[in-house]
Amino acid sequence: KAGVTQTPRYLIKTRGQQVTLSCSPISGHRSVSWYQQTPGQGLQFLFEYFSETQRNKGNFPGRFSGRQFSNSRSEMNVSTLELGDSALYLCASSLGLAGSRGTQYFGPGTRLTVL
């Protein structure tokens, strides 16, 4: 079974631009979560989606948003990019929300560089 796929793998943007990142979960997985990884702050939770509904949101400004489609694929968007948004953005998927169905599997990430 194919793992979590994320596109694009690398992205370079300039300050003030916006960006959209895409995540395709493992086949059959209905929950998708996004995390930001930086050397300074480590791995931080952004948001979580299940059945097209946002269930949880981390402590990030409103410039960060996301959505999930009926086929469980998810996108996240960052508007008005800042230098500090440079990071590895990771997507994780799980079958469901609890017990062994909630185990999260990560994709390879999208490396975003803001110049």
Next chain:
Amino acid sequence: GENVEQHPSTLSVQEGDSAVIKCTYSDSASNYFPWYKQELGKGPQLIIDIRSNVGEKKDQRIAVTLNKTAKHFSLHITETQPEDSAVYFCAASKNAGNMLTFGGGTRLMVKP
């Protein structure tokens, strides 16, 4: 909210030795504790997880122990090999499907 602390931040061992990484958490409601291994240029890979109704879990050379009273859990890797070299993260959540709070990571270097 939950806070997870991880020690040490770097760990260097000789091939064949054991490695131990420790984490503490703050929220007593947390009951799911996974460990991930991240190699350069890759996303975190789940290597083992434990739920609060279990005190210890083993999978070949890897074991995890959990002390709910003290709110700490540890990863034990025996007979380390060079391919074990990576960054290891512990995490905690109230439920396997909920948001994960990660520790700061441990860079493990296994010297041949």
